[in-house]
Amino acid sequence: MVQDKTISSRIFDFVNYTLLLIIGLVTILPFLHVIAGSFTTVTELAQKQFVLFPTVWSLDAYKYIFSTNTVFKSLGVSVGVTFFGTLFSMLLTCLMAYGLSRRDLDGRNFIMFMVLFTMLFSGGMIPTFLVVKEMGLIDSYAALIVPSAINAFNLIIMRNFFQNLPEGLEESAKIDGAGDWGILVRIVIPLSMPAIATISLFYAVTYWNTYMQAILYLNDAAKWPVQVILRQIVILASGLAADTSGMEDIVRPPEQTVKMAVIVVATLPILCVYPFLQKHFAKGALLGSIKG
Amino acid sequence: MSETAVRAGMGKGAKTKPDSGRMRRIWKNRAIYLMIVPGFLYFLIFKYIPMSGLIIAFQDYQAYLGVMDSPWVGLKHFERLFTEPMFFTILRNTLLLFFMNLLFYFPVPIILALMLNEVRREVFKRFIQTLVYIPHFMSWVIIVSISFVMLSMDRGIINELLVMAGFDKINFLMSSDWFRPMYIVQVIWREAGWGTIIYLAAMAAIDPGLYEASRIDGASRFRQMWHITLPSIRSVIVVLLILKIGDVLELGFEHIYLLLNSMNRDVAEIFDTYVYTAGLKQGQFSFSTAVGFFKSLIGLILVMLANWLAKKAGEEGIY
Numbered sequence: 001m002v003q004d005k006t007i008s009s010r011i012f013d014f015v016n017y018t019l020l021l022i023i024g025l026v027t028i029l030p031f032l033h034v035i036a037g038s039f040t041t042v043t044e045l046a047q048k049q050f051v052l053f054p055t056v057w058s059l060d061a062y063k064y065i066f067s068t069n070t071v072f073k074s075l076g077v078s079v080g081v082t083f084f085g086t087l088f089s090m091l092l093t094c095l096m097a098y099g100l101s102r103r104d105l106d107g108r109n110f111i112m113f114m115v116l117f118t119m120l121f122s123g124g125m126i127p128t129f130l131v132v133k134e135m136g137l138i139d140s141y142a143a144l145i146v147p148s149a150i151n152a153f154n155l156i157i158m159r160n161f162f163q164n165l166p167e168g169l170e171e172s173a174k175i176d177g178a179g180d181w182g183i184l185v186r187i188v189i190p191l192s193m194p195a196i197a198t199i200s201l202f203y204a205v206t207y208w209n210t211y212m213q214a215i216l217y218l219n220d221a222a223k224w225p226v227q228v229i230l231r232q233i234v235i236l237a238s239g240l241a242a243d244t245s246g247m248e249d250i251v252r253p254p255e256q257t258v259k260m261a262v263i264v265v266a267t268l269p270i271l272c273v274y275p276f277l278q279k280h281f282a283k284g285a286l287l288g289s290i291k292g
Numbered sequence: 293m294s295e296t297a298v299r300a301g302m303g304k305g306a307k308t309k310p311d312s313g314r315m316r317r318i319w320k321n322r323a324i325y326l327m328i329v330p331g332f333l334y335f336l337i338f339k340y341i342p343m344s345g346l347i348i349a350f351q352d353y354q355a356y357l358g359v360m361d362s363p364w365v366g367l368k369h370f371e372r373l374f375t376e377p378m379f380f381t382i383l384r385n386t387l388l389l390f391f392m393n394l395l396f397y398f399p400v401p402i403i404l405a406l407m408l409n410e411v412r413r414e415v416f417k418r419f420i421q422t423l424v425y426i427p428h429f430m431s432w433v434i435i436v437s438i439s440f441v442m443l444s445m446d447r448g449i450i451n452e453l454l455v456m457a458g459f460d461k462i463n464f465l466m467s468s469d470w471f472r473p474m475y476i477v478q479v480i481w482r483e484a485g486w487g488t489i490i491y492l493a494a495m496a497a498i499d500p501g502l503y504e505a506s507r508i509d510g511a512s513r514f515r516q517m518w519h520i521t522l523p524s525i526r527s528v529i530v531v532l533l534i535l536k537i538g539d540v541l542e543l544g545f546e547h548i549y550l551l552l553n554s555m556n557r558d559v560a561e562i563f564d565t566y567v568y569t570a571g572l573k574q575g576q577f578s579f580s581t582a583v584g585f586f587k588s589l590i591g592l593i594l595v596m597l598a599n600w601l602a603k604k605a606g607e608e609g610i611y
Binding site: 008009012013016017019020021023024025027028030031033034037045046091092093095096098099100102104105106111114115118120121122123124125126127128129130131132135146147148149150155179180181184205208209210211212216227228230231234235256259260262263266267270271274277278 | 314317318321323324325327328330331332334335337338339340341342343344345346348404407408410411412416419420422423424425426427429430431432433434436437438439440441442444446447448449481485512513514538545546550564567568571572577580581584585587588591592595
């Protein structure tokens with residue numbers, strides 16, 4: 001494209017770049033502040049109003065939160081739920097998406113409508129709770145996974161991806177005598193690894209962030225994932241929340257540094273997978289499919 | 293169209309005996325149906341059975357009697373809802389938060405996408421995108437927790453800065469006045485960056501020739517944005533607006549529930565939080581289901597209305 005070199009255009013660029021830089025910094029500043037705060041001492045945080053760089057560095061907050069089992073255990077729960085949940089969700093999503101990607105399937109439109117309608121209307125919290133209860137899932141880890149196993153959006157993205165694979169490949173595999181399962185496992189899945197990786201990461205992030213499900217379906221505090229523990233320590237312990245169940249564990253309000261350390265622990269895994277997520281959606285691979 | 297062509301090609305006996313052709317096709321695809329079954333069961337059990345469970349809104353549901361044997365009470369729970377003094381507070385709160393969302397949040401991703409679209413240096417653009425997408429992947433618990441730590445009266449950085457600048461501390465977290473601004477800022481912080489993705493994709497599809505031509509005509513960068521970029525993404529904006537209106541009553545239960553406390557309940561209580569408290573905390577299953585039903589129904593009607601209006605205005609709509 002020919003560059004526009006007029007003065008007004010240059011001023012425009014300068015202002016635009018500056019504003020974007022400010023917006024970008026403001027977006028991540030809170031995260032950086034919390035990370036920095038978690039690595040200092042209580043007195044340092046109290047005496048100096050630093051935003052990013054403390055003068056005294058300390059691991060006290062981390063020693064404190066790992067001195068008891070609570071945070072450690074909840075991290076274990078979250079890791080387990082994220083791992084098995086992602087596996088389970090991908091299995092169901094890929095199978096159903098591949099089935100729905102087959103154009104010669106009778107009833108395909110009906111099932112697609114059934115899926116799409118759930119995006120516009122739902123039974124709501126209480127009827128869903130009653131179903132989960134009837135199935136005996138209350139207070140089981142499965143309650144964090146099974147009731148939200150398929151995300152309709154992810155399903156549609158996968159289906160569109162499968163649908164856009166060249167049809168000739170399947171045809172030739174059929175001529176070579178491959179069955180439907182053989183085609184799925186040996187041809188479609190290997191060709192779809194970028195999409196599978198992306199959707200897996202989306203599911204993994206959702207499972208790591210799972211909170212509402214735990215509040216609704218798990219009464220047993222020993223089974224809570226890290227997000228619920230984070231809420232207990234940061235929000236409930238401030239004495240500010242709507243209800244105060246489970247408050248007994250906390251003797252005194254934790255210090256700011258401790259709260260910050262728990263936030264960092266709950267955030268870190270996401271920041272670790274973020275570069276991989278970024279790589280995929282930067283390619284724009286997902287975008288076309290969302291619209292389709 | 294291609295679908296019918298494929299179908300016609302598939303069933304050989306389709307012309308004479310359409311039914312036997314269809315049956316043969318279904319039998320041939322039995323493996324495919326088997327693949328769909330687990331997902332189909334998921335939607336049936338966790339989406340459609342709860343929908344049918346909405347009938348308990350017309351009953352006095354008792355856990356030991358079950359859905360089948362609980363007594364029918366007609367519209368009793370709906371009548372109670374409309375006479376409940378809390379109802380108008382909740383309705384007002386829900387609608388106000390929705391309009392604030394529409395007014396203050398909805399345009400932000402569009403403006404941000406317009407700004408990003410003007411960036412010619414790819415590296416800089418990707419750097420900014422990387423930064424602004426991050427909060428979307430954080431749970432509401434993390435977003436609200438960070439806000440709490442920063443807004444706290446007890447050494448929160450924002451209040452420390454206010455004091456340094458010579459102002460009084462503000463108890464943001466326990467205040468009715470600050471609840472709505474805090475809610476909107478958090479929504480913008482978490483979602484505005486991610487919201488640009490779909491607009492940027494639409495902008496990438498605009499013919500560069502349009503910009504060339506306008507430049508030769510002497511159009512400034514602002515005029516190009518206004519007369520080329522914006523009109524080109526109009527249909528995308530309309531679709532997202534319809535979807536947003538469909539979400540009118542889905543303001544994010546998780547988010548608001550985390551912010552809710554006894555001091556801001558008068559402005560923060562919305563349908564979802566009310567359903568949760570009345571239903572799961574107090575065990576009024578039927579009444580809270582009626583409240584949820586009312587909410588979902590309004591949402592569905594609004595999205596259909598918005599879609600109809602968009603079609604009237606010559607846009608494509610979402611269905």
